[in-house]
Amino acid sequence: MNKKPTLSFKVVDGLLIALAILPILALIVLKILFTPASQGIEISGALIYFTIPMPLQDMPITESQVNSLAVIITVTSLCLYITHGIRAKVETKRQILAEWIVEKVEGMVRGNMGEFFKGFGPFIASILAISAFSSLLTLFGLYAPTSDINIVAGWAILVFALITYYKAICGPVQYVKSFGDPVPLLAPLNIISEIATPVSMAFRHYGNVLSGSVISVLVVTALQGLSNMLFGWLPGFLGDISFLGIGIPAVLSIYFDVFSGCLQAYIFAMLTMLYVAGAFPEEKYALKKQLRAEKKLQTKNN
Amino acid sequence: MEIAIGIILGCCALGAGTAMIAGIGPGIGEGNAVAAACQAIGRQPESKGSVTTTMLMGCAIAETTGLYALVIAILLIFVAPNLLVNILLAAV
Numbered sequence: 178m179n180k181k182p183t184l185s186f187k188v189v190d191g192l193l194i195a196l197a198i199l200p201i202l203a204l205i206v207l208k209i210l211f212t213p214a215s216q217g218i219e220i221s222g223a224l225i226y227f228t229i230p231m232p233l234q235d236m237p238i239t240e241s242q243v244n245s246l247a248v249i250i251t252v253t254s255l256c257l258y259i260t261h262g263i264r265a266k267v268e269t270k271r272q273i274l275a276e277w278i279v280e281k282v283e284g285m286v287r288g289n290m291g292e293f294f295k296g297f298g299p300f301i302a303s304i305l306a307i308s309a310f311s312s313l314l315t316l317f318g319l320y321a322p323t324s325d326i327n328i329v330a331g332w333a334i335l336v337f338a339l340i341t342y343y344k345a346i347c348g349p350v351q352y353v354k355s356f357g358d359p360v361p362l363l364a365p366l367n368i369i370s371e372i373a374t375p376v377s378m379a380f381r382h383y384g385n386v387l388s389g390s391v392i393s394v395l396v397v398t399a400l401q402g403l404s405n406m407l408f409g410w411l412p413g414f415l416g417d418i419s420f421l422g423i424g425i426p427a428v429l430s431i432y433f434d435v436f437s438g439c440l441q442a443y444i445f446a447m448l449t450m451l452y453v454a455g456a457f458p459e460e461k462y463a464l465k466k467q468l469r470a471e472k473k474l475q476t477k478n479n
Numbered sequence: 480m481e482i483a484i485g486i487i488l489g490c491c492a493l494g495a496g497t498a499m500i501a502g503i504g505p506g507i508g509e510g511n512a513v514a515a516a517c518q519a520i521g522r523q524p525e526s527k528g529s530v531t532t533t534m535l536m537g538c539a540i541a542e543t544t545g546l547y548a549l550v551i552a553i554l555l556i557f558v559a560p561n562l563l564v565n566i567l568l569a570a571v
Binding site (some may be wrong): 380383440448 | 535
């Protein structure tokens with residue numbers, strides 16, 4: 178039976194959509210207010226909105242921090258919106274979408290990480306969503322938080338903590354032993370490769386997004402110069418319009434912003450899954466569990 | 480003074496350009512990966528999905544060395560000149 182949605186349901190829906198759109202609008206307003214007036218296009222890092230005085234060093238609140246917080250609010254309210262009014266039987270369009278997302282992510286986690294890690298679905302889905310939405314912010318002309326290494330390095334450190342936790346799940350002795358895995362002589366190399374994991378993850382994501390934006394800005398500037406050279410003789414304001422800059426940078430943007438951004442989000446999530454699952458010593462853990470169960474049985478019998 | 484600053488800027492630009500020679504490696508590596516993936520799809524068209532996923536993963540990992548070079552080049556262009564010129568000015 179398909180019931181008509183009540184008024185309060187509609188109001189909550191509208192509120193959630195507003196909560197998803199308002200942060201983006203607020204970011205655009207902030208960007209317009211804080212961007213310094215300058216001539217031409219230039220490549221610069223994140224704007225610093227304000228600084229908080231701290232005992233050791235002043236803490237700058239930059240564009241990337243504000244943008245990523247706004248992305249978190251947007252993603253959260255979108256999630257609340259598509260799961261709003263979810264029921265066991267009545268299938269609305271958004272419920273089908275939500276179920277599809279959950280099933281896809283659970284299938285991906287199960288396929289790549291195995292049965293032990295089946296609770297990792299929400300974590301992987303949130304990494305995917307936040308990374309993809311952060312990269313897609315460039316479509317609104319905003320600064321993508323993923324092209325700032327501080328944000329991406331934060332995620333990579335989180336993943337590194339997870340890797341270390343699952344590596345040390347059989348106790349600290351096993352964790353130290355795992356570094357001298359084939360031969361103890363290789364321990365320094367193993368330590369280096371352990372540290373290289375988060376570094377390479379952070380650099381990969383940040384380098385891809387940043388290089389895309391740098392190349393886009395370079396192409397736009399070059400096209401502007403070229404069209405000034407070709408059409409500069411036109412009278413009045415017509416001479417200042419960059420005719421070649423219409424449309425051509427958009428093609429680049431489809432690759433660098435949309436395709437590359439989504440691909441990097443997917444790769445980051447995929448590598449997270451592979452590294453965490455690879456760090457988990459499955460056989461040793463099973464052995465330990467078995468030993469513990471036997472001990473328990475013994476004490477019970479005694 | 481101007482000559483010293485000019486040398487710093489020029490060397491930073493040269494270093495950035497030289498660092499990006501590392502882009503050759505990932506190019507060759509990714510080309511090999513994609514060629515092998517195309518062959519695999521040609522042999523077994525039904526395994527297209529999983530081959531494509533694995534290829535994208537492999538490309539991403541092969542890209543890493545190139546991205547290290549890119550990060551160094553970006554540091555040399557946008558960060559190093561200011562830093563070095565400030566050090567020079569402080570020393571003089």
